[in-house]
Amino acid sequence: MTTLAVPNIEARLLDILGPEGLMLSAAQMAPFLVDHRQLYHGRARAVAAPRTVEEVSRLLAWCNDERIGVVPQGGNTGYCGGATPDESGCEIVLCMRRLARIRSVDALNYSLLAEAGCTLHEVRAAADAAARLFPLSLGSEGSCQIGGNLSTNAGGLSVLRYGMMRDLVLGLEVVLADGRLLPCAQALRKDNTGYDVKSLFVGAEGTLGIITAANLKLFPQIRSSATAFVALPDIAGAVALLSELRAASGDRVSSFELIPRIAVELAARHIPLVADPLGHPHPWYVLCELSSSEEGTALAEVLERALGDALERGAILDAAIAQNERQRQALWRLRENIPEAQRRDGASLKHDLSLPITVLAQFVERAAAWLDANVPEGRLVAYGHLGDGNLHFNLNQAPGADRTRFLAREAVVKRAVHDLVRDFGGSFSAEHGIGQLKIDELARYAPPVELEVMRAIKRALDPRGILNPGKVLGTEPP
Numbered sequence: 001m002t003t004l005a006v007p008n009i010e011a012r013l014l015d016i017l018g019p020e021g022l023m024l025s026a027a028q029m030a031p032f033l034v035d036h037r038q039l040y041h042g043r044a045r046a047v048a049a050p051r052t053v054e055e056v057s058r059l060l061a062w063c064n065d066e067r068i069g070v071v072p073q074g075g076n077t078g079y080c081g082g083a084t085p086d087e088s089g090c091e092i093v094l095c096m097r098r099l100a101r102i103r104s105v106d107a108l109n110y111s112l113l114a115e116a117g118c119t120l121h122e123v124r125a126a127a128d129a130a131a132r133l134f135p136l137s138l139g140s141e142g143s144c145q146i147g148g149n150l151s152t153n154a155g156g157l158s159v160l161r162y163g164m165m166r167d168l169v170l171g172l173e174v175v176l177a178d179g180r181l182l183p184c185a186q187a188l189r190k191d192n193t194g195y196d197v198k199s200l201f202v203g204a205e206g207t208l209g210i211i212t213a214a215n216l217k218l219f220p221q222i223r224s225s226a227t228a229f230v231a232l233p234d235i236a237g238a239v240a241l242l243s244e245l246r247a248a249s250g251d252r253v254s255s256f257e258l259i260p261r262i263a264v265e266l267a268a269r270h271i272p273l274v275a276d277p278l279g280h281p282h283p284w285y286v287l288c289e290l291s292s293s294e295e296g297t298a299l300a301e302v303l304e305r306a307l308g309d310a311l312e313r314g315a316i317l318d319a320a321i322a323q324n325e326r327q328r329q330a331l332w333r334l335r336e337n338i339p340e341a342q343r344r345d346g347a348s349l350k351h352d353l354s355l356p357i358t359v360l361a362q363f364v365e366r367a368a369a370w371l372d373a374n375v376p377e378g379r380l381v382a383y384g385h386l387g388d389g390n391l392h393f394n395l396n397q398a399p400g401a402d403r404t405r406f407l408a409r410e411a412v413v414k415r416a417v418h419d420l421v422r423d424f425g426g427s428f429s430a431e432h433g434i435g436q437l438k439i440d441e442l443a444r445y446a447p448p449v450e451l452e453v454m455r456a457i458k459r460a461l462d463p464r465g466i467l468n469p470g471k472v473l474g475t476e477p478p
């Protein structure tokens, strides 16, 4: 899409957005032109920051008329380059951060209506102030926005209990490519009036419409919890333990995170105040948490009993149960700092995989054997949200390995890992989407009919291809 020929772009944008809603200088635009992981660098004609839904609507109507590409950007914490413009310098970045009001909280209906530019932290705080919980929980909550969370269908640490972002939304308000408003942000739990149109925009990464507000589901606040760090001989044992704990606790397992020995070592080596919670090394661990909205529940006893039984049977090797909030936070500090510890340790090749939980152990065994035989420059650091079948299947540069030679293996490793994931019935993108990073993977692994359906939806909603051009489905004409 070329738009440099459009005259008076700045004047028209000023007319729609006013001076406070427009950034034109290189210094103002710089932070919007590179993604969080610094994998992609783009250029832009302008950064537009509308303050009202009407401004979004007028902006899109005009961009559609002039065929100007619009790249929505939330907190810019996405991992796939979905919010970074291309290098043409013709696109407009649509910054959502000024559209950030909590419009209403309905505590009795357990719902909250927020504008798309609210950060996840602001939404969680607004729910908290009404004695409710908004359960989406990501390490990026201070920066990422509700619009970005919806557009990536974000996951995080509480999916096992509450589901992904798609499961947490009741209604969406969306501005379509031609500027028309889809005003369906109702707070209904039941609404069977034809197709579920809102669902199309969740996980669409800004390619089908601009989300301007969302009605979100709230839950009772957590009033009691119990947290344990458990050592296990293998992944199969962790999968079995999850099943047992769910049954023993009245399905109150809210997190169940798989951690390999190497991740504990990396975190203890690179992150201050992190130590191995258990006395001896073991091959695998899980960090599991039970939680309830009921005050004073005996969750700790439930956990202790279940883990005691498992220890007696030899199903687990050791366990430490947090005795207070400080110990609980220390366990979570270990888990949450694994990505940072990995980063400090050297280069890594990352894969965000989802697999049926029952084949996880077999998959890791097969993939690890392939890596051992074929990539001596790397060592496997596979951890993740085991309860959701979501593995961060990462390969770190081995000690002494040459960084450039290691990184040069990226394409070969990705192909082998993703092909194996397909053979096991899994997905190459569990919670981070497609963006620019995984366009080729989508083209390779999605069933052709599914791709045709996606292209038909894109054509119907964005016939001129102005919305986040080139992302998800690539650059071919829609």
Ligand SMILES: Cc1cc2nc3c(=O)[nH]c(=O)nc-3n(C[C@H](O)[C@H](O)[C@H](O)COP(=O)(O)OP(=O)(O)OC[C@H]3O[C@@H](n4cnc5c(N)ncnc54)[C@H](O)[C@@H]3O)c2cc1C
Pocket: 036, 071, 072, 073, 074, 075, 076, 077, 078, 079, 081, 082, 083, 096, 116, 137, 138, 139, 140, 143, 144, 145, 146, 147, 148, 149, 150, 151, 152, 153, 154, 155, 156, 157, 205, 206, 207, 209, 210, 211, 212, 431, 432, 435, 468, 471
């Ligand atoms: C420390 C850290 C921890 C993280 N942990 C997790 C995790 O546990 N689970 C997880 O799923 N992700 C995680 N992420 C990734 C990231 O935070 C999520 O993908 C998040 O949902 C992105 O939100 P954002 O507002 O930053 O979106 P951006 O990165 O700005 O944009 C993401 C995509 O959404 C589109 N978009 C943004 N706003 C809108 C809108 N209003 N309308 C239409 N399209 C829009 C953009 O064009 C882009 O395609 C983590 C990131 C970091 C840095």
